[in-house]
Amino acid sequence: IDIDRFKVVNDTLGHAVGDALLVAVGERLRRCVEEGDVLARLGADEFGIVQRSGAQPTAASMLASQIIDALGAPYDIGGHSVVVGASVGIALADGEGADSVLKNADIALHRAKEDGQGRFCFFEPAMNARMHQRQRLERDLRKALTEQQFVLFFQPVIRLATGAIAGFEALVRWRHPERGLVSPAEFIPVAEETGLIGPLGRWVLDQACAEASQWPHGTKVAVNVSPKQLADRQFPEIVEASLRRSGLCPSRLELEITESTLMADVEGATNALLRLKMMGCSLAMDDFGTGYSSLGYLRTFPFDKVKIDRSFVQDLSVARESGAIIRAVTGLCSSLGIVSTAEGVETEAQLALLRAEGCTEGQGYLFGRPTPADDIPALFAAFSATSPRGQGEPFGPVVSVGSEVARRVARERA
Ligand code: C2E
Numbered sequence: 473i474d475i476d477r478f479k480v481v482n483d484t485l486g487h488a489v490g491d492a493l494l495v496a497v498g499e500r501l502r503r504c505v506e507e508g509d510v511l512a513r514l515g516a517d518e519f520g521i522v523q524r525s526g527a528q529p530t531a532a533s534m535l536a537s538q539i540i541d542a543l544g545a546p547y548d549i550g551g552h553s554v555v556v557g558a559s560v561g562i563a564l565a566d567g568e569g570a571d572s573v574l575k576n577a578d579i580a581l582h583r584a585k586e587d588g589q590g591r592f593c594f595f596e597p598a599m600n601a602r603m604h605q606r607q608r609l610e611r612d613l614r615k616a617l618t619e620q621q622f623v624l625f626f627q628p629v630i631r632l633a634t635g636a637i638a639g640f641e642a643l644v645r646w647r648h649p650e651r652g653l654v655s656p657a658e659f660i661p662v663a664e665e666t667g668l669i670g671p672l673g674r675w676v677l678d679q680a681c682a683e684a685s686q687w688p689h690g691t692k693v694a695v696n697v698s699p700k701q702l703a704d705r706q707f708p709e710i711v712e713a714s715l716r717r718s719g720l721c722p723s724r725l726e727l728e729i730t731e732s733t734l735m736a737d738v739e740g741a742t743n744a745l746l747r748l749k750m751m752g753c754s755l756a757m758d759d760f761g762t763g764y765s766s767l768g769y770l771r772t773f774p775f776d777k778v779k780i781d782r783s784f785v786q787d788l789s790v791a792r793e794s795g796a797i798i799r800a801v802t803g804l805c806s807s808l809g810i811v812s813t814a815e816g817v818e819t820e821a822q823l824a825l826l827r828a829e830g831c832t833e834g835q836g837y838l839f840g841r842p843t844p845a846d847d848i849p850a851l852f853a854a855f856s857a858t859s860p861r862g863q864g865e866p867f868g869p870v871v872s873v874g875s876e877v878a879r880r881v882a883r884e885r886a
């Protein structure tokens with residue numbers, strides 16, 4: 473049993489109140505247990521109960537609910553009204569030693585906290601495996617940073633009207649010494665939880681800006697920004713430092729932000745985004761359509777681009793609803809003077825429909841998979857094969873997207 477928010481009480485009201493609170497918690501727990509049960513304080517704000525009576529697992533769940541209710545009621549401590557909660561992890565003793573029962577209960581407690589506080593959770597053997605896997609991943613991630621195992625891949629973003637490359641999205645990869653390339657979908661969440669996203673995000677920004685400074689003028693680079701990064705008050709300075717080191721013009725850096733990033737801390741995010749905007753960076757709303765897609769964000773935040781989530785593009789030819797949604801979003805974007813980019817374009821049929829709906833840009837395997845920076849010159853050559861270089865817009869007008877050359881490049885990447 474772990475007390476939720478105990479640290480806050482200790483930090484704000486002082487240790488004397490914290491001590492008195494622990495005594496009061498102990499009293500309430502004593503009233504929950506039965507004759508013959510064992511109740512102990514295991515650590516700072518952790519308690520344990522050995523329940524010896526009743527049919528399991530029912531008795532344990534009933535006791536856990538009772539504890540959560542009892543500890544959650546307000547306390548009056550030295551004139552302060554204090555409210556805390558409790559999370560409970562439960563392990564059934566099937567003949568294992570006390571150590572292993574305690575360890576399992578602890579793993580279940582972690583899960584209960586992870587699922588949101590004020591809950592109880594039973595230990596399951598799969599949690600053990602998951603926990604070990606997580607710990608290994610975390611350890612490997614720390615090493616990966618110091619041993620420079622990360623690489624940036626780049627995926628082209630195409631202007632649908634001309635077929636020219638508008639820019640590239642930087643996507644991080646992890647070259648794991650044993651597992652090979654690991655997807656960011658697997659390690660970014662762990663990096664966020666452990667705080668490693670800070671140094672990793674800085675590395676991504678540095679690397680992306682340095683690469684982009686080598687590209688033809690006007691080509692943008694898009695960098696994904698996680699909520700934890702934006703929550704760091706220093707974030708605008710971190711971006712500024714990367715721009716300065718690379719000499720990249722701020723207008724060529726685009727920061728991709730998801731809605732969940734905004735929801736976490738609207739005020740903090742607004743300030744940071746306005747500062748970035750004032751520096752000259754552009755802002756894109758990523759994965760549009762998957763969250764709440766509140767139009768309010770498009771009004772309050774100075775977005776330059778909306779990236780329509782690939783799930784809408786994927787069933788464009790089968791589901792009428794997706795077509796309608798894409799039409800509405802591109803229409804909205806053009807009225808607001810915002811660029812609309814469709815993600816996950818894989819087929820010519822999807823491309824034709826997106827063009828017809830007036831979508832500004834496309835990104836997806838049809839144009840090119842994410843590739844190492846070394847392949848970028850070849851992509852420029854492929855996408856501007858028939859373009860008169862050095863005239864007008866640097867790399868347009870060019871071959872139509874989906875031309876044989878572009879297709880070949882896409883196939884080779886695949
Ligand atoms: P995202 O920002 O939505 O990135 C697009 C993802 O779609 C990429 O997956 C890309 O490889 C994939 N994709 C592109 N075209 C197609 C297509 O035609 N079909 C399909 N099925 N998929 C396509 P990836 O590289 O695995 O990245 C996954 C997510 O990880 C990203 O989603 C992004 O949220 C996150 N991520 C990647 N790099 C970074 C980074 O440097 N920093 C942060 N904070 N997050 C990152």
Ligand code: CA
Nearest residue numbers: 641696728758
């Ligand atoms: Ca993105």
Ligand code: CA
Nearest residue numbers: 758759779815
């Ligand atoms: Ca996306």
